[in-house]
Amino acid sequence: KNEQQLIEFLNEYQQKNSRITILGAGSNTLIRDNGIKGVVIKLGSSFSNIKLIDKETLEIGAATLDRKVANFAKDNSLANLEFLSCIPGSVGGAIIMNSGCYDHDISKILIGIHALNKDNLSEVEIKKEDIKFSYRGTNLPDNLIILSAKFKGLISQKNEIEKKQLNFIEQKKLSQP
Numbered sequence: 001k002n003e004q005q006l007i008e009f010l011n012e013y014q015q016k017n018s019r020i021t022i023l024g025a026g027s028n029t030l031i032r033d034n035g036i037k038g039v040v041i042k043l044g045s046s047f048s049n050i051k052l053i054d055k056e057t058l059e060i061g062a063a064t065l066d067r068k069v070a071n072f073a074k075d076n077s078l079a080n081l082e083f084l085s086c087i088p089g090s091v092g093g094a095i096i097m098n099s100g101c102y103d104h105d106i107s108k109i110l111i112g113i114h115a116l117n118k119d120n121l122s123e124v125e126i127k128k129e130d131i132k133f134s135y136r137g138t139n140l141p142d143n144l145i146i147l148s149a150k151f152k153g154l155i156s157q158k159n160e161i162e163k164k165q166l167n168f169i170e171q172k173k174l175s176q177p
Helices: 003-016 066-075 082-086 091-097 158-175
Strands: 020-023 039-042 050-054 057-061 110-117 123-127 144-152
Touching: 003 039, 003 110, 050 066, 057 066, 066 082, 066 091, 066 158, 082 158, 091 144
Parallel strands: 020 039
Antiparallel strands: 050 057, 057 144, 110 123, 110 144
């Protein structure tokens, strides 16, 4: 439900020494008939939020759907986040996977992340410069649970942002009906 409940759960669960899997939005996810070994954590609605920090910076909860981020950015005249309208899933997963499309990806808009180390239950801040991005991946360790992230947009005209966003959505429909 919230960060405190997550910490309490992890503190109790650590003693059982079982595997933990974080599930984002669950889009594009296949699970074998045998299920998943260990426990699955899905962050609740309190991890789904967007806040405008300044004219060009957003702070976004890890469970926020990428599409919602794109629409919020558009409504606040922030460009360079339009591609998120084509990404199924949530911000936390998009960061882990360096999601992207049409020559845009998370590495180009990320400022940094706020995460919880599930091994020692400490909170960490990691700047973009300290993350190594690859095609659909990062070097972020498995012991982190992303709680939120900061993204940088570019002030632009709302109608131009909307045109670009609709163009991306149309391109995606044509290539992935």
